[in-house]
Amino acid sequence: GQNIDQPTEMTATEGAIVQINCTYQTSGFNGLFWYQQHAGEAPTFLSYNVLDGLEEKGRFSSFLSRSKGYSYLLLKELQMKDSASYLCASMDSNYQLIWGAGTKLIIKP
Amino acid sequence: GAVVSQHPSRVICKSGTSVKIECRSLDFQATTMFWYRQFPKQSLMLMATSNEGSKATYEQGVEKDKFLINHASLTLSTLTVTSAHPEDSSFYICSAKSGDTEAFFGQGTRLTVV
Numbered sequence: 001g002q003n004i005d006q007p008t009e010m011t012a013t014e015g016a017i018v019q020i021n022c023t024y025q026t027s028g029f030n031g032l033f034w035y036q037q038h039a040g041e042a043p044t045f046l047s048y049n050v051l052d053g054l055e056e057k058g059r060f061s062s063f064l065s066r067s068k069g070y071s072y073l074l075l076k077e078l079q080m081k082d083s084a085s086y087l088c089a090s091m092d093s094n095y096q097l098i099w100g101a102g103t104k105l106i107i108k109p
Numbered sequence: 110g111a112v113v114s115q116h117p118s119r120v121i122c123k124s125g126t127s128v129k130i131e132c133r134s135l136d137f138q139a140t141t142m143f144w145y146r147q148f149p150k151q152s153l154m155l156m157a158t159s160n161e162g163s164k165a166t167y168e169q170g171v172e173k174d175k176f177l178i179n180h181a182s183l184t185l186s187t188l189t190v191t192s193a194h195p196e197d198s199s200f201y202i203c204s205a206k207s208g209d210t211e212a213f214f215g216q217g218t219r220l221t222v223v
Contacts, residue, residue: 041216041217042216097143097155
């Protein structure tokens, strides 16, 4: 079956670094996405990985290991506005997104 | 990134009426559009996938006669919730992609059925 696992909730301190992990099992693979979603809003695109390795984009970086079915989103220099849910999604062979349940990130001062 | 516009952002309708939600790709041709529904405190649930010019493919458990999807052009898809009931109240989100690109999301539509 198809499955995406990520932690339900994480807490971190303003200015620190946090890593949100995601493991996936999908029928075929056409990339791994990370989205940020603030309450009551649509998700916004953060990153897309289809090759192994680390992609850095400002304070956010995303890593993929296809052989391990594993990805993580790394957030540096955390700001209060980073408090949100972070959704991991794998695109399967039919180009459909299989979503994780999301990780609620709580940032404390 | 590419822009996907969803309209309306909020709608309130009476029980038994129908509501149409539009999803437009503003600066690219969307060969595929996806419609999602989000229940409170849950992840997005894919409802259906539509390719331009063909019938939508619905996910298991989604009533295709209730949620009518039309993808008549490369820039527009519509979702019509027919005979809406209070349990249809939810947050509906579309996304669109062109070929092998990533999917871009609309702003979402909050539907409240009273």
